[in-house]
Amino acid sequence: MKTVGEWLQSAEGSLQPGKGERSTPPKRPQDPNQARQHHRRRRNGPFRKFHGQQQSVPPKPGVQPQQIAAQGPRQGGLRIYPLGGFEQVGRNCTCIEVDGDIYMIDLGLEFPDEDMLGIDYLVPDISALKGKEHRIKAILFTHGHLDHIGAIQHLLPSLHFPQCYGTKLTMAMARKRLDEEGLTSKAKLTSVAYGEKIRIGKVEVEFLRVTHSIPDSAAIALHTPYGTLVHTGDFKFDLTPMNEPPADFQRFAELGKQGVLAIIADSTNAAKPGTSLSESQISDTIYDLIRDAEGRVIISTFSSLLNRTQQIVDHAKHFNRKVFISGRSMLTNVELAQNLGYLKAPRGLIRKVSPGMSKLPDKEVLIITTGSQGEENAGLARIGLGTHRQIIVKKGDTVILSSNPIIGNERAVMKVVNNLHLKGATVKTNAELALHTTGHGHRNDLLMMHRLVHAKHVIPEHGEPFMREAHAEIARDIGYQENQIHMLVNGEILEFDPQGNARKSKQKFTVNDVIIDGRGSASEGQRVLDDRKVMSEGGAIAVVFRAYSESKRLVGNPDVITRGLIYGSEQQEITGEVIEAAKKAYEDALGRGETDRKAFKRSVAGALYRYFDRKLDREPMIIPIIVEV
Template identity: 35%
Template sequence: MPLGGVRENGKNMYVVEVDDEIYILDCGLMYPENELLGIDIVIPDFTYLEENIDRVVGVFLTHGHADAIGALPYFVSKFDVPVFGSELTIALAKLSVNGYTASKKFKDFHVINKDTEIDFNHATVSFFKTTHSIPDSLGIVLKTDAGQIVYTGDFKFDQSATPEYQTDFARLAEIGQKGVLALISDSANAESPYTMASERAIAAYILDTFKYHEGRIIVASVASNIARVQQVIDAAYRSGRKVVLTGRDLEKIVRTAMRLNRLTLPSEDILVATKDLKTLAPEETVILETGKMGEPIKALQRMATSRHRLISIKEGDLVFITTTPSHAMETTVAKTKDMIYRAGGEVKAVGDDIHASGHGNKNDLQLMINLTKPQYFIPVQGEYRLLAAHADIAHETGISYENIFITGKGDVLEYQNKRMRMANQVEVGNTMIDGIGVGDIGNIVLRDRKVLSEDGIFIAVVTINRKKRMIVSRPKITTRGFVYVKASRDLMHESADIVTKTVQNNLDNKEFDWGHLKQDIREGLSGYLFEQTKRRPVILPVIMEVNQNRRHS
């Protein structure tokens, strides 16, 4: 049962139930799309797990990116469940958990590796090494009486990967030989027809860029893409440059990876503090920028408009974008490039010249299927079109469409009587995080924010004396983001007349009701304002009552 990660980008969380035991695979977050106004992050809905928490045996993590570990602080602040992951994954998970006040006390972490096997009552959990853009990435195997359930996590195949990033092909073949009931596989790059460049080729490309640019280089990357950070540091060293890290997120991740020897420095003085930036000549400088929560694009915009706390882009700067943005970010990236050129800099992006991704393309996905030989196939992690493309890819390897399941959040796949089928559905929503609020923003609030952002707010304040059934003072109209008041005096005057008439009608009615009064004002104003402006602002009636010290809004 997926609680996230299907028909969307990120928020991976998959529940596997074996008899009376629940195994949770990943616990990730998703960065919001544009329509989620003001929302910081989105996490899975834990309601089903809350109702069945006594059956949960553990959370098993595949790697240390936010789409796999980002929701963990919110989960462990509510539930005391053991968390399993590789050394670097657990170190990054601890950073995330300790950074959230409500989850700081949680300590039930368990470091595992590719050779670990954990026996539970109804399943044995084991792991296998995969290649991704962060070291210590693992796939997960649940061995049950009915067969093995294999979850790939994020993966690609790179035949020239360095030892800490290499896939264990022998182990994958061994898993396939033992019989795989179902393969739950990463679909994030299923549409790409291109052969992905090896990490060695990307490293060479970064080095060439550093060698042939004479000015300052600002590198935009995702904080947790350790492979890319390593390549940038190595290229800076070989081209005679120093690296300045900006942002606490990046520094914490880099220091953690260095402590665990997952990231190595070619020289002790390669990293320079931001306060020493002025002492470096432009041709000696590489600034590594990841931005808040690992998102570098907004940080680049601040640099281009001189609003960044440390750096302003100037003539001669090269902004080198080494992360491949999602489709949802393409417009933002194009605007950002324009802002950089206006500021006098130039832009180069890895994705313009080379096909780079931490996720497997069609050939990789088919190789994973052929190695594991699953009976049933479940594409996950990606929007619907990616899941559908992955289903077609799987069908080409010989898996029948009736054995391929494209799921939605809350869909339950059930294996019974030697057959897997789509069973009932559990209601699963999104939990939105805004500031310190967890799940207190719902669709109604978002709808109001959308209306406020598009048509503004219209406030009518009126004071009444209910005993004397009269209006004490003429309604006062205030508006923000709707119309320019000075140019719309007639509209305001007519609106005040509508409020006066509506309030007096209600006062004259023997069965006076506050709810009816406010609703009548909203309806009267809404119809008039739409007729005059073709806009629908948020209408807020504020009614005050004299002598009784009461106010209704």
């Protein structure tokens, strides 16, 4: 049995160039900037997300099998390959191929790490599906969270708008995303009821009710000619959920009895022991806090946690408080949920925050706001800083954080909590009271799922490597053998033979990071990110040469422009030295008989790289520019 560390290493190994990841050997670094970036990338460690730039070299027959696979002919049989969500929590997208027909499950986004400067988010790399768009029979959506539907407006056009299916709320949220890009009229969205069976090509598809942290979440069963597949979606087994029935245990058990070939299952909380806390316990805690509050109550939570919002609204009504909503995503989701009947309240109870709010006695006010993750621009942070236009926190207010900081956000959340304390509010967090619970099942939830469905093969999904490994461990604990547990990474292909045995293919699709940056379209983003990182740490310097176009000789001294690199007091000295070093490097190259602009630039960049390394211990972005006169 492998330890997590060993597993990580072997997962890392499979991505190394020369083992099927790249279609051409990596280029030798040519200039110092590039050399440093290669070096950095190696240092990123096992959780490295970048697999290098996609090489656009055309495939040569017999040399690059994985590229052939991407464009190869229709293949019979059953294959499963993830394009996202198998190395991270985010950008979920799994493809199931049945005799060449493609069924996609989810099309989500991933929020970037802190070191991915300025990037809005990442989306699945769907280049493996290029040229096969006509074979995509459907995209099936498990639920309305952004890591499952968030890429729809960016990728649906490239996929040629295949049929999309999901439960009512999921499809409504997908439609909202498409509205933003004006794509709704082109999309084919179909709402499906739980338990309804729809035939799509050779496959009968069925949505099963599960509980999660957004209403209308579903697991999906695909009845294929090769056997039944179950994709759990994000789920937990809440035995006492609020405002909705529990998961469809009976149907899961029935499927298990009939025989399930493979289960693709949520791994997010596989490493957490026991059973996940029920939503009803959270409701009770919030009830008590509202009952005991003397002044206003301000609650921050996730805007998609609509069942919790319903609880808060019910409690507010019970204690004769009006509900005021703050924050764009909260307003959008509350409105959507009210229109579709997922949030029920008497007319006039729920309102938008407004100056009129202050006319009510404090004991009749309850505010629901976004910003539970400490996001700088969201409601709660601005309330804490005193920059919110309508909500000024004061002594006597009770602020409830009905959420947990996501990994990496702890510091930002603590800052907000401290600010609220300083302003005189009483702050309650999940650290002391049961104010939040996860939407993802713990170990016991997963055990229950596997006991019910009893699939022949287990494919852990939705998680970073350590989460999926913990999930594999659970499967081993209940008797699954190594040839029944399949640890795929994005792009790897699991193939089934007619006897129902599964094996990882030697072929693999190339899966890169595809970023969405501002209003820019999906594109390969590694170079952009590397540049931003270099500039954020070392600043930037541009050196502009003027040279005769014939002789290449310099006209006067180069101009030097720097940003974020040199302090005022050093300005003159360093600029002078940079001009000398740059000129010398240029003239040395000329003396060697170089005539190519690239050679001049390389020579200058190298010299300045060495200069700044020695002089300032800095590695700025160096941009030589040659203007011919």
